[in-house]
Every structure is written in structure tokens, then in C-alpha cells.
Amino acid sequence: MSEFLLEILAEEIPAGVIGTARKDLLQGVAKGLAAERINGTFFTYSTSRRLVLVAKDLPEMQDDAVLDVVGPPLSAALDKEGNWTKAAEGFARSQGVDLGTLTVTTTPKGKYVVARKTIEGRPTTDILADILPPVIEKMTFPRMMRWGDGRYNWVRPVHSIVALFDGLVVPLTVFGVESSRTTMGHRTLSKARLIITGVEDYFAKLRLHHVEPDFIERRRVLQEKAESLAGEAGGVPAHAGGLVETWADLVEIPGLVCGSFDPAFLALPEEVLVTSMREHQKVLPVRSAEGTMAPFFLAVSDHTTDPKGLIVQGNEWVLEARFADAKFFFEEDLRKPLEDRLEFLSHLQFQEKLGDYRAKTERLENLSDILASQLGKEDQAVWALRAARLLKTDLVTSMVREFTDLQGVMGGIYARYQGETDEVWQAIYDQYLPASAEDGLPRGDVGAITALADRIDTLTGLFGLGLVPTGSKDPYALRRAGLGVVRILLEKGWRLDLRRACEAAFALHGSLPREAEEALSELYDFLIERLRFLLDKRGFKYDEIQAVLTTDCGDVTDALDRVTAVAAIRSQEDFVPLSLAFKRIQNILVQAGGEIPEEPVPGLMSEDAERQLASDFFQAKFMLDMLNEKRKYQEALRIMASLGPSLDRFFKEVMVMVDDEAVRNNRLSLLRAMRDNFSRVARFNEIQA
């Protein structure tokens, strides 16, 4: 079997896209070859400047292909004597086969003549030369660029292409660059031009010239070095959260240095130190065994060693400069209380048509107060008001202008320094939680109330403007805001009528272009979709969720209780008849249409089964109303299920759609009463048997 090597040497590719590019390249080549009946085993590698593909177990030649070409109908191909006609001769000639090799095929349209042709397989190397240029040139990246004369468009300029099939150059041209067997070693550690003879030789030569082409190996080495270097400094690497992967993409050779900084900087808030290190310098903090910050850090380096100590020295210098900058901001910010920053919020636009952050703050104060009372948390209102007032003031601090990732967190820290209560500073600190699925909630009730207010204000405002997310476009991150609202309510177990809360928030915006009713009904559906997503993530089945979400779910916590009850009870034996019966009720009511009286009258009941069902149901109804009120939905469902036998009997013995209108309507109204009552929990007709 044969092997193939492809290396694309380019200028530094953004770290975040290399993994996807490897995958795209592999899929593009494997698919392109498969379409040519060529299979192999594929591997990809990469560095900050290289995308590499290795294919093994390739055939030297493409298999021959057998192709049947359908020609004229048999009736036209043979004359009366059974000899080939001119038409048949012409067909055979045009297909390049002997007349004698023609065969016959039977199709639904009749019999036709067939020429069987053998298409000789081409050398795999020719096919590679055909398919590679378009696969590479058509790769897409989140941000593309042009270079030189501006003719080509890729992620970065391409410098060279190595394409070797069993050690022989596959001649092809990509972006005007002709393939060869020549590549370069490490940019600064090797000046050599490398002549490559095959796959094994490629890896050996690259490694000799300070390039480790395997991402996984670089990641492994970096991880190992992080642990050993931190250990030598008497600590452990802090949580890396993807940083080691980023490091591995940023280099060609996995180098790591451990530097130190002036322990005096440890007096800065830890959040500031960590953000400076991780986000700005992409270095990893080192923690002591007890978990506190140690005055050390780990920095990636595209170098095997640090020959003159300059790399450590440089990184230390930069980090201390960053810290000194942060210290300057911190001290400057502390001089001005958050309260005094409110006026500057009027210079900061929240959204073009929704005003500035001063206006938003006023709305947040009002809304936090309203939500506290709607949630029955009046005792927290005073703290919620205070937190809402200061919530956005950190947006006009120097620190947040410089370290935008620290918004919220920084406000919380400043609030703590200026002596706000725990409720208040924590609410400010936690305001953006949960930002992702991994995040927890704001730690206190006040934080949850202001976090709800912030998101509900944003959602109602933007829905009021008609700026609703569509497809992949969600520039205001409204899906995240919606998820936040639902998650906070669900996980806090708080009962809030979302419709009422949103109405109040909508009114606080003053005039908005859309009608409240239209905007809020769309917002309700939007929030229900977020609820559906979260219920699905909790492992509920589609139909269980659907049965509840087709009822009113303005109170999402209540909806969760009901889905939980349905899921718990659905496997029980008597639940299936109940769900079937509910479906029958629903069908009959839909077919009947028209006005159905609300209350059935006992005097119009003539059949035993009818009377029994009515009596069973009305006895149960008393209990059901009470249980629903107490949200004991499992017990309620059990009681509903116990009505199964009498419902069954009713459907067996009683004809609903009788001619007598009074009797018919009375029966319908009994069914309607049951449906309406059961639907308080779920619409069981959605449940699949």
C-alpha cells in the first residue's frame, strides 16, 4: 500500500481555528478520494504555521470501474431477422465496444441494449493532484483574508506545499504555489530548508529542526511541564480551562517557562490578577498547595529552552507592567465611590433606542422592587434596590474599561471595599451569572432578583423594538438572557408569573414601537423555548415536556413540577388508559366544536356509566383542586389515573353524540370539565403510548 504526505506551510494561523481546519482538511480529502473509489487511513497534524495530512493504506491505482451505458430500445437495435441494426452499430461505436459485447436489460419501460464499458483506474497520484487544490482553496475560516495582489482568499498567506506520494512529488498548484518536497524548520531556531523524502523522514526532520507537528504531543508536553515547573516553585498550576490547548496551537515546539512577580501585587484582588494573567497574557497562575495565589506564573514559549534567561525576564517584565497598570486603575477607581459614577452612566449607551445606562439603572431599580414583591421577597427589596442602583456603575471605572471581562465582578469588589452589605456587593459581583451552562447562579436572593431584573429589562426592551433573535443571529445574546431567567427561577424554585413580570418591565420602558401584547406574547413563546431546552437537558422525554408546555407555563417552576410528576407516573400501569382516554375526550370535544356548557347537570344523565363517571369525577375534583393548589402533582395524577376504569366504562356503554341536543351537550360538558381540570397539569393527549 502507498502513503501520502501533505503539508501546507502558511503564516501563523489563529489558534482558535486550527482544530477545525484539521478536521475540515481531513474530511475534504477523505471525501474527495472516496468519491473516486479510493479509501485509506487518514491522520492530521498541525502547528501554528502548518496543516499536515498523512494518508496511509492507499492503493497505487484507482480500481477499474465498470460502467453500463443504456442504449437504444431492443426493438430498434434488432431487425426482424434478429440482426443488429445500424442504430445498434452506431451505439456500440460511440461507446467504443464491440458489437458482440452488447447485452440486454429489462426496464419498466421495456428492453434496452446495454454497452458494458471498463474505465481503467488512474494513478492515485493523478487523482490527488486533481482533488487537493479545490479542497484546500475552498476551506473556510471565521475570518478570511487576501494578500499580495489580492487574488487569493484564505486564513493566512500560503508559503509552500509539500505533496509526496510514496516519496514522489504530486505536482499541483495551490494559490499560485507549486508543490515540492521542500519545507522550512522552526522560524527562529532553524534556518534550514528541509528536503523531505517521505512521511517518516518528514517527522524526523521536523523534530530535528525544532518543530513538533503533533498537537496532542505538544499539549501533553506542556501539561507535564506545567505540573513540574509549578511543583519546583512549590505549587500547582491553577485551573487551565482550555489554556493548555490554546498554548499548543500557538507554537511549533512546546516550550514553557516559569516566572515570578513581586509578591506585593498579591494584595490586588485575585480576580484582577487572574484576568491579567489568563486573558491578557495567556499565562497560567500558580497556586500554593492551600489554593492561594502564589507569586509565580507559567508562560508558553515557542522555544526549546531559554538560552539567556531573556524569555523569563521578558514575561516577568510584561506581567509586572500589567499588574502595575491594574494597580493604578484599582487605586484610582477606589477614590471615587460607585454612587458618584451614576451620572457618567448617561454617557454610556445601552442600546440606541433604549437609552443609556442611567436610564437602564432607573428601570432596574423599579423592576427589582416590583420583582421582589411579586416573588414575595419584600424583605429583600431594600437591598435589591441598592444593588440595582449600583449594578452598572462599574462600566465607567477604569478597570472595567481596560478589563471588560471583569464587569460585574469589579463592581462587586469595589462595592465590598466601600462597605456595602454582603447582599449588595455579592448581587453586583454575581450579576452576569449564569453566563454559561457550567456557571452557577448568583449566590444570594438579592443577586438573583437583580439578575432577573437586568435580563427581563433587556428582553422586554429588545422584543419591544422587534430585535428578536433569528437563526444564528443573536447580537444582544437574548437567548443567553432568556436561559438565565428560566434557570434562576427553576433552580431557585421561585414562583413568578413571567407574563406579569414582563408586562411590568415592558411598561417601564415607556414607549416602544411594538404593541405590548404582540411583543410579550412573542417573548413568552421565546422563554418557553428556553424552558423546553432546559427540561430536555434535564432528561425529560419530548412528549412529557410537550404535554406540559402546551398548557400555560407562565410559572416555569410550576411547569417543572408538573413535568416531573408526569415523568414519574407515566410508567405506571393505569397511566396508559388515562392518556388514551384523554385523547378520546380531546378528539370528541374537537369534533363536536361549538359552545359546550361548563357544568353538567345530574338530571340529564340517563345512563349508569354516565352517572358513575360524573360522581367519581366530582368526588375526585375536590381532591384534585386541593392537590393542584398545593402543587402535589404526583398525587393528583394518581387520582386522575384512578378514574380510568369508569372512563373506560363510559366510553364502552355511553354514546356521546346522541341526537338529543340537551343530553349530548350535557355529556360533552362532563368531558370538558374533566379535560379542563386535567389540563391544569398536562395535556395527556401529547403523551406517546
Next chain:
Amino acid sequence: MNFQNLILKLSEFWASKGCLIEQPYDIEVGAGTMHPATFLRVLGPEPWRCGYVQPSRRPADGRYGENPFRLVKHYQFQLVIKPSPIDIQDLYIESLMALGIEPADHDLRFEEDNWESPTLGAWGVGWQVLLDGMEITQFTYFQQAGGIDLAPITAEITYGLERLTMFLTKKKSVYDIEWAPGIPYGAVRKQEEYEISKYGFEVADTGFYQDQFERSEAEARRALSAGLVLAAFDQTLKCSHTFNILDARGAVSATDRVGVIRRVRDLAVACAGAYVESRKALGFPLMPPPEPPAEPQMPEEILS
């Protein structure tokens, strides 16, 4: 290595690579990119290789001369080459070597960093160049300027001169770097930093600048209709700087901000379009002369 040596070495190096050495533009700008030698020259088909120092003013970065890293006015060495040569990164590394940096002793990396200027209707793709973790250069392939998609593409290299000197001499404050032998940067510039910070944040008459913005905008339009694109661009730069002063002062309301940026961009876009037209009318004077026709071959009989 002191501050002025850095400027001299970079100028000398790029001049030796066939670049024309321009001088700073004489209107306040936020970055070397706004110098006509970059913003206008990146437009159109004419090749261009040029380097210059540009003092760049960012009123919001004023720190009264108290912050060791931030300056209202800092100096950039700006280099543009159109079309971008394929060995531009190698040339850049060579320029570092000209400054005495031996790449093999350092960690040198190109990390993704794209650039966008809403006021210029311009964006580019590129990197920040990190030397031992320190950002020493911004490296950009210009993709669009004045709303015009560019072809050929210009490579732009911007060295932050103060940072680079600080880093090379391991000084902890910008004011401690040496400008010329025996003369620290602070002695030359600290008072200026204090004054422009104080003026910008406390004294500048916002009414005056609001007025100037309106008048420069109108003047730019007038110059454009008179077919004088370079004069119009000067007024556009004034608008841009005036906006920066007002913005740093907090005198641009949030709602106005977007509108004002759009007004500056509209001017930049108009200038860009008019500039390309005016170069075209001149027959793109910087286009290389066409290849001379091959020497006519003497008929053989005459030779013999």
C-alpha cells in the same frame, strides 16, 4: 539602545529595503494609519513602500504624566508595503535583528489580532507580534479602507516605539527610557503629558471643539466639491481628532456617538473614493513602467 537610535535604525533598515522614508503628518492623528501615506496610499493599484514616525494622540489615554505606561501622545514607527511581499515576516524579523534582537535568544510569536477602525471604514487581518510575551508590533494586512475593498493588499507594520525601547532596556517607566544620551524621555515629554492631559480633561472648551467639528466637516465637504481630496482629508482628520477630544471629555452623548462616528466615516469614505478617482485621472503615476519590449532579433542573414 535609546529612543532616537531605535528610530534611526528602523528608518535606515527599511530605507535599505527600498522604502521611501516619509515624515510625520502635521495634523493630529490617533495612529500612524491615518497619515495619508497609509490611509490614502493603500488605495488603488499603485505600488507603495514607505516608512515614517508618527506621533499619535489618544486624548482618553491621558494620565497627567503619572502612569508609567500610558501616554496621550506616543510615537509609532509605521511601515507600509503594497503589494504585501510574501517574505514580509522575514523582513520584519530582519528589522528586529537590525535593532540588536537575536531571534534565537527569544520567544517570538505572531498571535492573531485583527484591526478595525469604524471612523475610517477600514479593517485588516493580522497579528500582534509578541517578543517574550511583550507586544512589540502590530502587523496588519489591510483588507478595506474608506469602505473600499483593497487589491493589491498592503502589509502594515506598526512598532510602538516607547514600549519597544522600554522593553529592550528593561525600564519600568516610560519616563525613564533614554531619548538621547543622557537625556531621559521624561525630561523631554513629561510636562507635555501633564499639560495635554489637564487641558483635555479639565480645560478644553467643548463648545469650541463641537464648533470645530461642524466647521471642519463642512469644510471637508466644500473641499471635496472643489475636487481637492487631500485638503478634504486634512479636515476629515481634524474631525476625527476633535471627536476624540470630545469623547475623552465625556462630551459626546451615547446617542450622538454612533452618529458622529458615522459622519467621520462618511467623510473618510468620500475621500477614499475621490482619491482613487484623482489618481486614476493622473494615470496612476506610481505604476511601474511597462516591461521594455524584448530586443528585436537581428535577421540571421544580416549577422552573417
